[in-house]
Amino acid sequence: MRLLRGDLHHHTHHSDGAESVAEAARRCRAQGYDFLAVTDHDTGAAWREAAQVSGLTLMPGVEVTTFHGHALALGTWGPVEWRDLGRGDAPRLFGRIRAAGGLAAVAHPFFVGGSVCAGCAWDFADWEGADAVEVWHGPDPQERPHNRAALRRWEELLTAGERPVPLGVRDWHGGGEAGEEWASTWVYAAGAALSDVVEALRRGRVFVSVGPRLVLTGEGDLLPGDEAAGEVALRLAYLGGWPGTVELRLVGPQGPWAGRRVRGRGLLEHRWCAAPGEWCRGEVAVGERLLAFTHPVFGPA
Numbered sequence: 374m375r376l377l378r379g380d381l382h383h384h385t386h387h388s389d390g391a392e393s394v395a396e397a398a399r400r401c402r403a404q405g406y407d408f409l410a411v412t413d414h415d416t417g418a419a420w421r422e423a424a425q426v427s428g429l430t431l432m433p434g435v436e437v438t439t440f441h442g443h444a445l446a447l448g449t450w451g452p453v454e455w456r457d458l459g460r461g462d463a464p465r466l467f468g469r470i471r472a473a474g475g476l477a478a479v480a481h482p483f484f485v486g487g488s489v490c491a492g493c494a495w496d497f498a499d500w501e502g503a504d505a506v507e508v509w510h511g512p513d514p515q516e517r518p519h520n521r522a523a524l525r526r527w528e529e530l531l532t533a534g535e536r537p538v539p540l541g542v543r544d545w546h547g548g549g550e551a552g553e554e555w556a557s558t559w560v561y562a563a564g565a566a567l568s569d570v571v572e573a574l575r576r577g578r579v580f581v582s583v584g585p586r587l588v589l590t591g592e593g594d595l596l597p598g599d600e601a602a603g604e605v606a607l608r609l610a611y612l613g614g615w616p617g618t619v620e621l622r623l624v625g626p627q628g629p630w631a632g633r634r635v636r637g638r639g640l641l642e643h644r645w646c647a648a649p650g651e652w653c654r655g656e657v658a659v660g661e662r663l664l665a666f667t668h669p670v671f672g673p674a
């Protein structure tokens with residue numbers, strides 16, 4: 374199993390981004406990313422200059438930019454028609470993205486917008502059926518109200534029986550300020566090929582982080598996105614990536630199941646009685662400041 378770091382929401386000069394595909398790919402590789410999804414607004418034109426950069430897996434994508442909110446189509450260059458969709462048509466939008474061969478992700482659902490994003494918030498009536506949700510979006514993600522609202526909504530969806538995979542994205546258009554923190558989406562993948570990364574996303578082998586690296590496993594080869602049959606021993610390994618002491622926690626619908634403080638690297642183990650409809654995710658925090666979180670292991674459906 375390989376731990377790979379990615380950015381899944383990225384614009385180029387094929388829409389309103391500042392760079393070519395090759396420039397974006399080289400910069401992301403230099404910044405330590407292993408994979409990059411190019412997601413221009415309503416066009417897959419970037420495929421024409423899809424760049425080969427050693428050590429970086431390039432993923433096709435489109436940001437479907439509708440009147441009622443934005444959705445990422447990950448793993449496909451589209452096209453995805455949206456002009457006929459009304460507020461009640463989110464399931465049709467997700468269906469079209471999947472029919473085009475992509476994963477459907479709700480983008481920045483509570484973002485009120487800014488200079489590069491108008492009509493950004495999710496105004497569709499439904500969320501059900503999305504493959505993924507952007508939980509952390511933009512710089513300093515854990516400080517921003519639209520991400521706190523997205524985290525709460527994501528947990529409500531999990532408790533309601535939905536299993537959308539959380540994403541942490543930059544929504545990069547260019548620039549960026551020194552000292553800002555940015556979230557990445559990490560996957561536990563069998564290899565670095567595009568098909569390996571897409572499969573890991575599809576199965577929910579994911580954590581979102583501004584730095585710390587986490588591996589959540591359970592007995593019987595359980596990984597995030599899997600279902601536990603009943604009582605199960607879970608292990609949350611912290612592999613570093615943050616200075617000083619951090620708090621490792623296993624968290625469920627009612628709050629932490631278990632926690633401990635570690636420094637450098639560390640392990641939290643917990644026997645979890647997986648009740649139907651429950652879930653358990655890992656996280657690392659400093660005080661109330663969340664730094665990283667995993668997709669959950671789920672109780673029986």
Ligand SMILES: [Zn+2]
Nearest residue numbers: 443480490493
């Ligand atoms: Zn957008």
Ligand SMILES: [Zn+2]
Nearest residue numbers: 382384436544
């Ligand atoms: Zn965007």
